[in-house]
Amino acid sequence: MEKVDQFIDQLPSKYKKVASTLREIINSSSPAIEEKYSYKVPFYYYLGPLCYINSRKDHIYLGFVYGNQLEDEYNVLEAGDRKQVRIISYYTMNELSRDVLMFYVNQAMILNELKRN
Secondary structure, three states, X not given: OXXXXXXXXXXXXXXXXXXXXXXXXXXXXXXXXXXXXXOOEEEEEOOOEEEEEEEEOOEEEEEEOOHHHOOOOOOOOEOOOOOOOEEEEEOOHHHOOHHHHHHHXXXXXXXXXXXXX
């Protein structure tokens, strides 16, 4: 998706690999996940909104739309002042674990399936 590529390309170099890896893991988790460029960020949908990638000056983060309903097995979800969304912040590539990320993506997918039924 061209706009998602542009989003990643405009990031500071130290965050491009993190964002690209997040993108690859999310897209590879299910062929049913749709990647779109919404709200000026890469957004991922599976039976509704699932998660999105965004950046701040000092980190990249993955936001889960219904994160307040996810089990925080690895104690990485941050609420901040958000009521519903929870984020996982990445300051370096070393913090990114495929297994941990897949745990939360799979959980979010199951949650969207349950909301649909």
